[in-house]
Amino acid sequence: MAAVTQWLASAAADRDRAGLVRRTDSARNPQTRPHLLDLASNDYLGLADDPRLKAAATDAVARYGTGARASRVVTGTTAAHDDLEHALTTLTGRPACLAFSSGYTANIGLLTALGDPDTLIVSDAHVHASLIDGARLSRSPVAICPHSDLDALDALLRTRTQRRALVVVESVYSVLGDAADLPRIAALCDSRDALLVVDEAHGVGVRGDGRGAVHAAGLAGAEHVVVTATLSKALGAQGGAVLGSPLLREHLVTTARTFVFDTALAPAAAAAAAAACRIVAAEPERVAALHEAAATIAGAAGVDVAPGAVQSIPIGAPDVALAAATTLHERGVVVGCFRPPSVPDGISRLRLTARATVDLGRAASAAALAARLALAPVGVDA
Numbered sequence: 001m002a003a004v005t006q007w008l009a010s011a012a013a014d015r016d017r018a019g020l021v022r023r024t025d026s027a028r029n030p031q032t033r034p035h036l037l038d039l040a041s042n043d044y045l046g047l048a049d050d051p052r053l054k055a056a057a058t059d060a061v062a063r064y065g066t067g068a069r070a071s072r073v074v075t076g077t078t079a080a081h082d083d084l085e086h087a088l089t090t091l092t093g094r095p096a097c098l099a100f101s102s103g104y105t106a107n108i109g110l111l112t113a114l115g116d117p118d119t120l121i122v123s124d125a126h127v128h129a130s131l132i133d134g135a136r137l138s139r140s141p142v143a144i145c146p147h148s149d150l151d152a153l154d155a156l157l158r159t160r161t162q163r164r165a166l167v168v169v170e171s172v173y174s175v176l177g178d179a180a181d182l183p184r185i186a187a188l189c190d191s192r193d194a195l196l197v198v199d200e201a202h203g204v205g206v207r208g209d210g211r212g213a214v215h216a217a218g219l220a221g222a223e224h225v226v227v228t229a230t231l232s233k234a235l236g237a238q239g240g241a242v243l244g245s246p247l248l249r250e251h252l253v254t255t256a257r258t259f260v261f262d263t264a265l266a267p268a269a270a271a272a273a274a275a276a277c278r279i280v281a282a283e284p285e286r287v288a289a290l291h292e293a294a295a296t297i298a299g300a301a302g303v304d305v306a307p308g309a310v311q312s313i314p315i316g317a318p319d320v321a322l323a324a325a326t327t328l329h330e331r332g333v334v335v336g337c338f339r340p341p342s343v344p345d346g347i348s349r350l351r352l353t354a355r356a357t358v359d360l361g362r363a364a365s366a367a368a369l370a371a372r373l374a375l376a377p378v379g380v381d382a
């Protein structure tokens, strides 16, 4: 057996023993298995199935074809990209926007374009892998701040030796579902002359009438705040964006490697996301329905309702979490099963996501069952 094959086999066996195997299983897709209750996807407003998004995407395919064919800085920019960037700035109130092919590439592109040895990146301990990777690739010194600890953040900024500093947080954290205290963090960054990067992957379409937590905190026009977003969760499409000043946009167009050296976002995805932005602004009742679903799920599961769509039920051991998720699947419910390395505190959990269009009665029964399985995973009487 070749050395690499041996190594792969032994790593697979280790994962199996630790309950950390992940699968790409199309049988878990609620879109093609309509009997399944979807409490796992990130389609928070139910827009991925909206006829208006589908029509926008179809029109874009008819007009531009199925792919963008080149990077945005070669021939890949279309009127659909211009329209998307305009729609995102209108929704969030931010001065300028640059669309990327995913939220992951937006985060990496931003941090690598802003980082250098004279810029300290202070990263909250719970941020997403894309922000961790961006910080690592940026050539900046990186300090990990204990989760949402403002005193520790202040100390790191106050005692830095680098001229510039960049603080990285999420508005709504993707695994635990808790929110950052943006007004206080932004004020602290302002007083310490640091740039605040807020990943609104779980905030846009969810917080502040759908305009995001930064807008809700009155920070939409703040010069020292930059927002990143994904188009693939509440906006029901695919892609990512950075929202900041026109000067930052111009800097990224030339220096963000994941923008310059990446094929442009597919025009169909751009058109669908632009349609979603307009729907979010026009239909705040969707956001209200999402929060009602979140409260229903949390209440039935017996956990405190989290500020976004993600409701988290801590379990502890990865194999117990996996067994609970498997039992739920057998009973027609798909939930997220988050285990190391996807859990920042090392505690495996079931992650139930609310959706504006979910059946509240079914969601409540499923959440109650999930909570019972978390307490007594073997032989639960459902």
Ligand SMILES: Cc1ncc(COP(=O)(O)O)c(C=O)c1O
Pocket: 102, 103, 104, 105, 107, 128, 130, 170, 174, 199, 201, 202, 230, 231, 232, 238, 239, 240
């Ligand atoms: C907080 C956060 N940032 C970034 C991303 C990446 O976004 P995308 O899926 O568009 O690459 C995700 C999605 O998984 C996320 O949860």
